[in-house]
Amino acid sequence: xxxxxxxYAGFGGQGILFSGKFLAYEGLIAGKHVxxxxxxxxxxxxxxANCSVIISDEEVGSPIVxxxxxxxxxxxxxxxxxxxxxxxxxxxxxxxxLIERKVERTDVEVFYVPATxxxxxxxxxxxxxxxxxxxxxxxxxxxxxxxxxxxxxxxSARHQDLLEVNKDAIKTGYDL
Numbered sequence: 001x002x003x004x005x006x007x008y009a010g011f012g013g014q015g016i017l018f019s020g021k022f023l024a025y026e027g028l029i030a031g032k033h034v035x036x037x038x039x040x041x042x043x044x045x046x047x048x049a050n051c052s053v054i055i056s057d058e059e060v061g062s063p064i065v066x067x068x069x070x071x072x073x074x075x076x077x078x079x080x081x082x083x084x085x086x087x088x089x090x091x092x093x094x095x096x097x098l099i100e101r102k103v104e105r106t107d108v109e110v111f112y113v114p115a116t117x118x119x120x121x122x123x124x125x126x127x128x129x130x131x132x133x134x135x136x137x138x139x140x141x142x143x144x145x146x147x148x149x150x151x152x153x154x155x156s157a158r159h160q161d162l163l164e165v166n167k168d169a170i171k172t173g174y175d176l
Contacts, residue, residue: 003056003066004140008129009082010074010095012040012049015129019153020051020071021135027055029146035063046119050078072136074115074129077103093136095128111135118172127169134173144174 008016017038024036033056040049040062052065071086073079088107097116113135115128151163
């Protein structure tokens with residue numbers, strides 16, 4: 001991998017920025033150069049949110065991902081906005097619980113992950129983001145060897161009780 005450009009997109013409150021931070025730390029722990037650039041609307045919860053993550057073998061020149069290799073979308077407006085920006089041969093991960101529309105492109109690989117539904121079934125409704133992240137990790141070839149270290153870095157001290165549930169959500173998606 002020389003550089004992997006990933007874009008997460010959805011509504012504020014879906015954990016888009018947290019997922020991107022997880023992926024960025026995964027790259028750091030693996031010894032890669034990384035960039036994490038969050039962006040969200042003024043509403044925070046319910047407004048737009050997206051996060052650009054670049055994982056590279058070389059220094060990252062710009063943190064902006066305008067042509068993602070990987071797109072993770074958790075709402076229909078994000079799919080509508082970013083579907084055509086993915087590079088040919090790229091991968092699109094769709095939360096199929098919240099997005100009924102199919103990806104129209106035929107030059108990308110698409111994964112429909114019912115992340116929100118799975119999170120509700122497992123009684124972890126706020127962790128659909130980590131389920132879809134787990135599936136994405138598997139499909140782009142990142143193993144879970146560093147999961148404990150990465151979660152230890154990004155889960156705040158006052159939320160340490162959520163370490164295992166985040167780990168379980170990631171593994172659920174990975175095993176899908």
